Amino acid sequence: MKITITGIAALVLLLSFTINDTQLIYPGYFPEPQYNFTKNPLDSSTIELGRNLFYSPVLSSNNTISCASCHSPYNAFSHTDHQLSHGIHDQVGTRNAPALFNLAWQKKFMWDGSINHLDMQPLAALSHPKEMGETIQSVVKKLNASAYYRNFFTRHLPTVLLRGKKY
Numbered sequence: 651m652k653i654t655i656t657g658i659a660a661l662v663l664l665l666s667f668t669i670n671d672t673q674l675i676y677p678g679y680f681p682e683p684q685y686n687f688t689k690n691p692l693d694s695s696t697i698e699l700g701r702n703l704f705y706s707p708v709l710s711s712n713n714t715i716s717c718a719s720c721h722s723p724y725n726a727f728s729h730t731d732h733q734l735s736h737g738i739h740d741q742v743g744t745r746n747a748p749a750l751f752n753l754a755w756q757k758k759f760m761w762d763g764s765i766n767h768l769d770m771q772p773l774a775a776l777s778h779p780k781e782m783g784e785t786i787q788s789v790v791k792k793l794n795a796s797a798y799y800r801n802f803f804t805r806h807l808p809t810v811l812l813r814g815k816k817y
């Protein structure tokens with residue numbers, strides 16, 4: 651059984667907007683989003699999975715750090731009380747975690763614009779040795795070993811399993 655983390659992308663796209671089931675609602679004076687939703691359509695199950703994984707330490711190698719450890723919802727999804735972000739084993743990174751909002755309208759990500767596709771962004775944190783220090787292969791194993799996530803995918807995301815969608 652193949653399990654992927656597609657939901658994370660859906661979640662970060664939606665952090666600053668009202669979710670009306672599967673519709674992205676934004677002000678009329680906004681331009682069209684940069685993100686191509688045809689390849690990763692919004693649906694409530696994917697969004698729920700993304701929200702769940704965003705707050706879950708399962709994405710880090712020692713199961714202690716989640717996306718929200720550095721992107722705290724209390725601080726507009728940034729890490730305001732720390733100059734530099736902290737990852738696994740109390741390691742301190744070289745940059746501060748930026749606030750996350752309006753990401754569907756961004757063409758580039760990171761302070762230096764080094765990432766040019768939102769779907770790739772979670773992999774950067776996940777694989778960074780000082781942030782989450784994990785691999786996708788290991789995350790897939792952990793998710794498969796979890797009765798909770800197996801059940802979640804089987805019940806809510808059977809189409810993702812069938813498509814075997816992966817990055």
Ligand code: HEC
Pocket residue numbers: 658662704709715716717718719720721735736737738743745746747748749750753756758759760761762771772773775776780781782
């Ligand atoms: C250990 C702290 C840490 C963790 C954990 C972390 N991030 Fe980040 N995040 C950062 C830092 C630091 C940057 C800026 C890095 C840079 O510019 O080099 C960043 C940048 C980003 C950006 C780019 C924002 C922009 O406006 O360019 C996104 C999106 C993002 N993170 C999402 C995530 C997601 C999703 C996860 C979980 C899979 C995650 N982050 C986990 C610290 C973290």
